[in-house]
Amino acid sequence: MDALAGGTSFVPTVDGWLIHTPQEDFLTVEVDGEHATTVPDLLAEDGEDNTDLLEVLKQEGVLSAPATPATPGDVVVCGEGPLLEVLPPLLAASGLAVRVLPGEDSPRARELEGLRDVAALVVVTSWLRDERFALIDEHCRSRRLPWHLGHAEGRRWYAGPFHTGPDTASYRDLRVRRLAASPWPRELAAHWAWLDAGGLPQPDPAAPIGAHLIAALITADLRAFLHGDAPPGAGVQVGADPATGRIRRHPVLPVPGDLLMVETP
Template sequence: MSRSRLVSGVEVVAVPGRGLAVRTTDGEFLSVRTGDADGDALLSVLTGAGPTPATEEVNRLVRAFEKVGYVAGETRLAQWPADRRDVRLLGDPVLTRPLAAHLAALGAEARTAPAVTTPEGAPVRIEDLLDGDPAAVVWCLDGPVPEGLWEAADRLPEHGVAWLRCHREGWQAYVEPLAATPGDVTAAHVRARRLAATPAHRELAAYWRGPRTSGAPVRLTVPAAALLAALLADDLGRWATGTTDTAGFPARRRLRHVDLRTLTVTEHPVLPVPAATPTPEKDG
């Protein structure tokens, strides 16, 4: 059976009158100067189609493909490791249901709970989040984050538990960076960075605190919920399998903004807030 040696996403096409061209993983086309090499022999080697003898010219071109990362040895999809399979999902079912389905398809074992139950007015405790010894905790909110709700969860990486979250503010949703080790970006860091980045920091802080007067409620559509769940599952899968990010910002330093009206995703780099840096003051 033929086995392609080209890396996933790279393709070679024969262009009438112009020879061979490579379509890269970014969707760009690059011409291949084959010189005296036999184009069919080159394609045979690149696709692993059979024992076609390769000339020195063909081997030179294959080495050039290898040098720029278009050719690799046999690769297999990374499997979800057993010690990271236990993922606890908290929050709103409109998001946790599709996320659980994505994670199951990837090989994880998702445990879904609507919320961490605490006495009214009492903060969530880190002991409640660590109950059952999960490898990761994902918290999905179909609305803004109440003040202090994620304070304990921000300490999960200190206990060796990955921490991932998303929430909605009107027609905008935010998928925050995955935090896996102490020093990674927490929810408090994202909150502080967002306040510092906008001239409307007083208004944003007031919006988070509430109360908020709204018109007709925003309803997450099935495609919008599926998109948010897919983004979360992809970030979690990359952490679990150690898969490298090949485009955009690293998952642990990336804040995604999703326009729920158009399903447009925008990435923003975000860094941890140094301990000595004061959080922007909020009006009382």
């Protein structure tokens, strides 16, 4: 049986019901006296009289099939920092099966090879880890494993791009395009190398705010993807600035294979 969508409101009127949909539109439903019970009871009744009403409510997003994961398996989360603290509980609260790999440097190559029954991998860190992200990206692409990432850079926190399949961008595409678009490509590459070697940026007191923002965006992506819907973060990097509250979305286009072979600074 179809379920009522969350966020729907049913307001009783003299002639029936006023429905406020999850998309913030309004529908009016007129019913005769003998059917003026509750809307859920009315929708549960069998009969041709309800066919048109049910169809309209489905089209308006008021009714939908019960949400069941379209992709079996766990969401595996690994990494360190504020995101690792807030993301797994949020994923679990959204009804997703979550598995956390312990260890600041996970997943290691051996752990990646041993992953089984995984619907998607999420890697979260306190700052950008260029070499690590590139190795994970190569592994996930070769095994057609969807993967998402979240990290801080400067004072901003970033999510994505969420790689869901061969036609969507991933970290390798983001890396090439960032270096190509930057007015300081050598300096940017040098900063990444410093971070890879163990360099630590100054702690940001607003980091928990940014981590919560990015955790919410990653969770929305995974929940949509694993229930068969299009995730808004597929092929997109989202940046959240906790100092200003601004969230910006940057589409990332896949880079043609021949350009990926060009040596970057």
